[in-house]
Amino acid sequence: MNTTVPAAFAASVARHAQRTAVIGEDGATLSYAKLDAQRLDAARALIALGVRRGDRVAIWAPNGVEWIIAGLAIHSVGAALVPVNTRMKGMEAGYILKKSGARVLFCAGDFLGVHYPTLLGEHRPPTLEHLVVLRDARPGDLTWTAFLERGAAVPMDTARQCADAVRADDVMDVMFTSGTTGHPKGVITHHAQNLRVIAEWSKAVGLSADDRYLIVNPFFHAFGYKVGWLAGLLAGCTLLPHAVFDAGAILRRIERDRISVLPGPPTLFISLLDDPARARTDLSSLRATITGAAAIAPSLIERIRAELGFKIVLTGYGLTETCGVVTLCAADDDAQTIALTSGKAIPGIELRCVGPDNRPLPPGVPGEIVVRGYNVMQGYLDDPAATREAIDADGWLHTGDVGVLDERGYLKITDRLKDLYICGGFNCYPAEIERMMAAHPAIAQVAVIGIPDARMGEVGKAFVVLRPGHTLDAPALIAWCRERMANYKVPRQVVFVDHLPTNPSGKVMKFKLRSAS
Structure with missing residues (x-):
């Protein structure tokens, strides 16, 4: 290779x-x-x-x-x-x-x-x-x-x-x-580690020179770049890049250009299924897709197969720190497995769920997901301390995600240690959003959590404590955020509170904010 x-x-x-x-x-x-x-x-x-x-x-x-x-x-x-x-x-x-x-x-x-x-x-x-x-x-x-x-x-x-x-x-x-x-x-x-990951992903999807690959996933993300245009070119596919998602435009391109491969987050498929033009669009060319990045109902997998006509529907799990891929389902897995798990580790990759003592846990017991193998990053740029924190002395990357492995080695994501939530397929990190919002002159404290959303999967909700003598309303704060941060990071809801719940060490107890939402 x-x-x-x-x-x-x-x-x-x-x-x-x-x-x-x-x-x-x-x-x-x-x-x-x-x-x-x-x-x-x-x-x-x-x-x-x-x-x-x-x-x-x-x-x-x-x-x-x-x-x-x-x-x-x-x-x-x-x-x-x-x-x-x-x-x-x-x-x-x-x-x-x-x-x-x-x-x-x-x-x-x-x-x-x-x-x-x-x-x-x-x-x-x-x-x-x-x-x-x-x-x-x-x-x-x-x-x-x-x-x-x-x-x-x-x-x-x-x-x-x-x-x-x-x-x-x-x-x-x-x-x-x-x-x-x-x-x-x-x-x-x-280079080498990425190409090996791309080869495994392409094999799972069955990517070939006969495929016409419509890439809606943004190229700035590993989904659109590494297993997107780069995977397509190495397989000899015909690539059809698409800049702005619009369900009607995507349906027209599928029919006109005889698209066979179309990956994307669940929100993409929900939009296609709900578009009135879908019923009168020829989707017979569609062959394979892979989705993920959010909880998926088994019924959605069935609809993707039955109503959009995909023969292969896969789910997977990965991080930027793993060249984008850790696990993948198999083409012949049932809808329950595809919807409720993220598949098993790709060949050559070790995967564990570990307890606080860093020891592997038995099947069915939740623990932090750790990964070791050729897909693990070389480190964080100019940040050896963060690299040591992420990759332990034995080479295990600590993902910060909590999951469960079943007897087959299939992974189910159950929680996130790092608080991130996923809005429309994009990772949102509350710490980053909070840091940016804290620059507002009226804000004393802010805490952000992800809450369920029917279309986007999750959206942000901000709990804000104002500085004494300052006033601010939710629309004004949301508009302020839109001017300074990417749209998917902007909280959709803002609640003003007198104080944030904290533990004795002063850390905000976000589980209380979630239970109140």
Whole structure:
């Protein structure tokens, strides 16, 4: 098996040169051979900007053809890709760019009424030397076309030599994830470990060159990036990136483009099932999907099979710290197993549920989920203390999730030690949201929990203690949050309280807030 992205992609190009690799939302197509040529042109342009092996390059843009080309080019020069969530505001994106030390940023221009370079504005760190606008640029922006022109002076052989010099243990990406500290941490993973995980995921889904893979999952997430466009290209699929979720548009693309693979969070399938156009849409091409990231009713699995027509419906469990995958169900598992468990560990990975003494617990007894194997991250960027806290001396990654293993080795997630909740498929970390809300001049204390929501799975609810002499209402606070944080992080409900319940050490007892909700 090839152990670097450039080598693996080159092998795929050799097998599928004249097949269609990507179809954009505008209908433009690229064969594998043409995608390869554009990948090398973009690599030459990065070299012209001074990017070298080991540097970091960020992408802050919606799903699209240029995102894929830029991602492949970053890998090909031996740089590490730093995906940035498109829902982030300027301050959030600026923190990641500064922390990662990214020298180049590929970003959207005008997207959904926002000009991303302007949004970054004053939050742009001095370490960011170049900003390339992929689409919808304004005057003064460095456009994608102008960026590519800079590579003309770099010989093609130089780009190929850079790609050949990439090694299995080179850093492939730095993906940021938040946690109990309230500040996002950069997760470092290598080429070889990611490619092995991608191969196992692709095998479980049965991904092949005959598939037409519609990718709605955002490319800034491992679901849309690693087991999304990268998995699809390595399998020889035809990729169809989709930038903004709209159930009607997705149904039209399924019928028009004969989509066979469409993963997504449960909210995606609920929206498709509930759309009135679904009943009159030809969905016969659909073959395989994988979902997860939230509790799923067995009836939803049955509906995905019966009403959407998927032959293979899987669920799984993973973290950014595990290259995105730990467990997967099998294609022949029953609906109960698929809905109520997250499957069993992928080959080569050890999985346990352990007690407070770090000893493995027997089947049926809940404990913290720990993982050991090739999929575990190399560590957190510039944070050895956090790395030691996450990965113990024996190499076990402590996930902070609580689960139960059955006699078959299938995992059921039962709780989360780290308080995170999942809104529409996105991880929400209360500590991060609380830190941002605490900057409001009227707020003395704030605690955030996740509460059930019929459509999004979970949404945030904030309990706020005001400073003496200050007044504030829920709509004003929610509007303030929307200006400063990604939409999925914004609490949907706000309750003002005189005090927060705390234990003798002063820690907020969130279980009491949950029981009161």
